[in-house]
Amino acid sequence: MNYLVTGGSGFIGSHLTEQLLKKGHSVINVDNFDDFYNYQVKIQNTLEAIQYFSDFDYSDKERDINQLISISQSAHYRLYYRDIRDKNGLTEIFKNNQIDAVIHLAALAGVRPSIERPLDYEEVNIKGTMNLWELCRDFNVTKFICASSSSVYGNNEKVPFAETDNVDHPISPYAATKRCGEILGHVYHNLYQIDMIQLRFFTVYGPRQRPDLAIHKFIRLISENQEIPFYGNGTTARDYTYIDDIIDGILKSIRYLENNSGIYEIINLGESEVVNLNEMLATIEGVLGKSAIRKNLPMQPGDVLKTNADITKARTLIGYKPDTNFQNGIKKFVEWFLRK
DSSP, X not given: OEEEEETTTSHHHHHHHHHHHHTTXXXXXXXXXXXXXXXXXXXXXXXXXXXXXXXXXXXXXXXXXXXXXXXXXXXXEEEEEOOTTOHHHHHHHHHHSOOSEEEEOOOOOOHHHHXXXXXXXXXXXXIIHHHHHHHHHHTTOOEEEEEEEGGGGOSOSSSSXXXXXXXXXXXXXXXXXXXXXXXXXHHHHHHHOOEEEEEEEOOEESTTOOTTSHHHHHHHHHHTTOEEEEETTSOOEEOOEEHHHHHHHHHHHHHHHHHOOSOEEEXXXXXXXXXXHHHHHHHHHHHHTOOOEEEEEOOOTTOOSBOOBOOHHHHHHHOOOOOOOHHHHHHHHHHHHHHO
């Protein structure tokens, strides 16, 4: 099968690409190497995903990405340096490739930055996604998986969070754009018979996680004997989900999508294990064998108090079965971090 993966050089996207290639599929990776974080991280993700372990000579962004494109092209892998807001650029990709399904992971991510740049988030996460649906309609691509987010639940008082819960009260622009994507996705499913699964990811962590996110940041700063930013009193809690379990959920969603028709589904992918900030930090300290130096700070606007996934639907519909508990996940993450 030929899969177009947007954001295929990112954290989740590079792991998915790696697994699809190992299973003998072809991947068309569309990534804009956004400056949200160091582009070199995405280059390294890509090299790991395609199992390229030779030295890479970094110089400047444009040259480096062109070098990456040159060395990565193969019969089963193509990398396009494109922005999903560029519909003309996307059109050329759809014209020049046979695409069986789209796995759309690209987005402007992050709750806090979305408060500062809401219009950018609207343009990428809504307009960019609609560009893909328009091209799926035009080129008769009828299988589509889209990354949504647990942030759509806001400060939902009912736990665990189920797909049937009301999610019409987001508390950040990022969450609002993800909810808009779910709603507009149903429109394209209804009008153009695009079979679609929207996956609500719950706080994904593991090797290749973005360096600005809490677990990666805490591990790095504690290792370097630097202060960590500690927001609130430590009682905020997350359903941390290890990357291998998320990838397993995506692969099972792809299989379900390909074996069925007339589908529009929203599915939670979480670990169904809630860990508060104090517990998260204590686990990292225990695995590293070092204590953190805390810089206590107030809660950030837009942060939710708790996330907790009800994964009953995922278990029943696609056979999702996460099996990495938080302690083991942090051990694997630290092992990867120390090898870098």
